[in-house]
Amino acid sequence: MLPQIAKLSEELEMFRAALEGTIDRVSPVARVQKLDNAKEFDAELHRALAELGVMGLGVPEEHSGGGGHALEQVVALEVLGRKATSMAVFMVVHYMITRLLRENGTAEQKVRYLGPLAAGTIKASFCLTEAGGGTDILAAMKTRAVREGDGWVLSGNKMWISGASTSDIMIVLARTGEHRSRGITMFLVPTRAEGVTAHEVPTFAINGYDTNELALDNVRLPADAVLGEVDRGFSQVVATLNGERMNAAAVAVGIGRGALEVTRQYALERQAFGKALGQFQAVQHQIATAGIAIESAWLLTLEAARSDAEGRPTDVVSSMAKWASAKAAVQCTDTGMEIFAGAGFDTNLPIQRYYRDARLYSFAPLNQNMALNMIGERWLSFPRSF
Ligand SMILES: Cc1cc2nc3c(=O)[nH]c(=O)nc-3n(C[C@H](O)[C@H](O)[C@H](O)COP(=O)(O)OP(=O)(O)OC[C@H]3O[C@@H](n4cnc5c(N)ncnc54)[C@H](O)[C@@H]3O)c2cc1C
Known part of the structure; x- marks a missing residue:
């Protein structure tokens, strides 16, 4: 893994390492690639994530969840975006559902659905x-x-x-x-x-x-x-969309970082004109520029998650995080495809998967223009533009 600029608490670092270890064991990159090519859901990884408590993050302990809040969720989603993107997108939906139930469900609905969702025995x-x-x-x-x-x-x-x-x-x-x-x-x-x-x-x-x-x-x-x-369903959903936005941002950061890691490795190995691609200054600059964009996006995403965990407003910062990370993910994957060149078309290699998957969060759950509209209205105090 490339050194990350933002430092996490010791507890979060341990959680991140445990999750990375689980994914590497259950679903190493070759398996992720094979399932992606076959268009198959990774049921084994789903089970392993439930056992590790990832499905229960944000679900209160009284409903068999692991407690925790937005910070744990974004850390989990960044790792999944980097290593198993389809499962990361599954988890964004899962966390949206558990949050809607937690915040709006009756006692009976919570009992009926939150425990099984946290245990991974039902999907939503x-x-x-x-x-x-x-x-x-x-x-x-x-x-x-x-x-x-x-x-x-x-x-x-x-x-x-x-x-x-x-x-x-x-x-x-x-x-x-x-x-x-x-x-x-x-x-x-x-x-x-x-x-x-x-x-x-x-x-x-x-x-x-x-x-x-x-x-x-x-x-x-x-x-x-x-x-x-x-x-009142629309306002209840809007209240949780900031959470979905920062979670999508975390996945986009994972996609961008995953792409940069494989690109850096390829640039160290691939030779042209008698030296590795990574020795050309132009190639180093391309990867470095994309790296700055993705690390900046991660800082905004962590700040959005911290604000959420502390009960502060997140509409502006989560829109900023989502815009910055979606843009950086596209930049990182595009850079990767350029440096892999012909090899970028090989569907056994992960760079083309990152490149395809990065497209989702440019328009979902909120498109880039709407994120800017939100920032214009809520941060710059301009009149609503749509
Ligand atoms: C793989 C995948 C999974 C998805 N999963 C789900 C899901 O589980 N549940 C669900 O409900 N939805 C889901 N979606 C839908 C997703 O949320 C929508 O695609 C997204 O909200 C954009 O809507 P749209 O595609 O209709 O684009 P449109 O609304 O048609 O917008 C198209 C483009 O127009 C521009 N635009 C629109 N309005 C404005 C404006 N006011 N100002 C400036 N520009 C503007 C933007 O560039 C935008 O990208 C999924 C989509 C995909 C592809």
Whole structure:
């Protein structure tokens, strides 16, 4: 691993080392690459992460979790982004779900779902985006739930949903009222409920985690399927999105660092004009510049996680971390592809995987322009621009 500029506490360093050791043992790079090429989920790594307590980070101890907060989560996600990116993306969704349940669930919902999620015995998906648009989702959302007796009937379609073919439970956002933002509710929906169909969408990256189109056809739900307050689902989700943003930032940092590590190694070995590529100043400068970008992004990500753990506002710093890390990850992977040149096209080598996977966090969970819009409004006090 390249020396990291930010120093972590001894406890976090030990946690990071334990996680790295587990991934190296259960899923070394050759296995990660093989599963990526085969588009397969890494069930063994999933099990090992549950045993190590990674699934339970952020889940209170009374619900069989490991406690902890945002700082432990970003450290775990950076390691996973570096070593097993599809699993890192799975964990971003997992932490979003456990946070939504922790902050909005009834005592019964917490008992029913948090323990099994922390133990890794069930998996969950988060269903917000629709085909009409992810950024302006309030205008695009056509999925609707209407009351029937004590319960609800849910109908509509969702797009680009991670894990919907393989998860057990989903949090689905649906329109329940006419007000643009105060007319949306979160529902807990079993993926095997009648009327739910998920179709995998062919995608070119994050190959170890399924991406789906979801159809909800008159799905009947009991009253206790509502998560949080009726009509307040959007603000409840927005409250957790800062967390998702910093978690996505941590994965992007991992992707960028992973790419730089393999690129540095390649530059030390590959010869041209009688010397290693890494002896050319131009090559050193390319890697150094990308390295500065990724280490700066990590400092912002750690600060966002610290603010979150201490209960300080995170909207500006998490947007900064997300923007900086997504940009740096693209820079690092692009630099890698340039230095690997022809070998960058070899699908047995990880650089092309980092290059493909880095694309996700340029537009998800929030696109780069929207991150800047947020910074313009909340940090620079400009009028809202969208
Ligand atoms: C692999 C993968 C997994 C995903 N997993 C999930 C999931 O589990 N759950 C889920 O709900 N969603 C998921 N998504 C969806 C993802 O969150 C959306 O793709 C994202 O929110 C962007 O929405 P969009 O693709 O509709 O882009 P659009 O909203 O169409 O935006 C396209 C582009 O337009 C520009 N743009 C839009 N609005 C503005 C503005 N106001 N100012 C400036 N520029 C703007 C930006 O450049 C933006 O990237 C996933 C997507 C992928 C590809």
